[in-house]
Amino acid sequence: MIRLVMKSLPIIREPGSDRAYVECASGKLPVHTRCSYCMNCKGIQVGARVMPSPYESAFSRISGGSVPPEMLMEAAMQFNSLVRDGSSVACNDEKGEGYTPRFASRL
DSSP: OOOOOOEEEEOEEOTTSSOEEEEETTEEEETTTTGGGBTTEEEEEETTEEEEOHHHHHHHTOOSSOOOHHHHHHHHHHHHHHHHHOSEEEEOOTTOOOOOBSSOOOO
16 A cells, blocks of 8 residues: 655644635645645645535536536535635645646647
């Protein structure tokens, strides 16, 4: 069995705000708009457990080329709930490349 060692990036919260950030190889990034859509984000630590990213499980259930909008909305709401209760982001950025978009641009 291969065990991956992931980085644990502490979530930095802005006082009096819902904004949450992490310091990664790309710099200070907002968790809700960058980590959620990053290929390196594998989960959120809530208490003693690392809860898997809802986006990871959404993509594992999808066969074919497109993602139903309802599934992505559900994953986004679950991710935001985990961030609200979590203390750190489980990051699999072994190469130190930083933010790596999960979705390719169609431009």
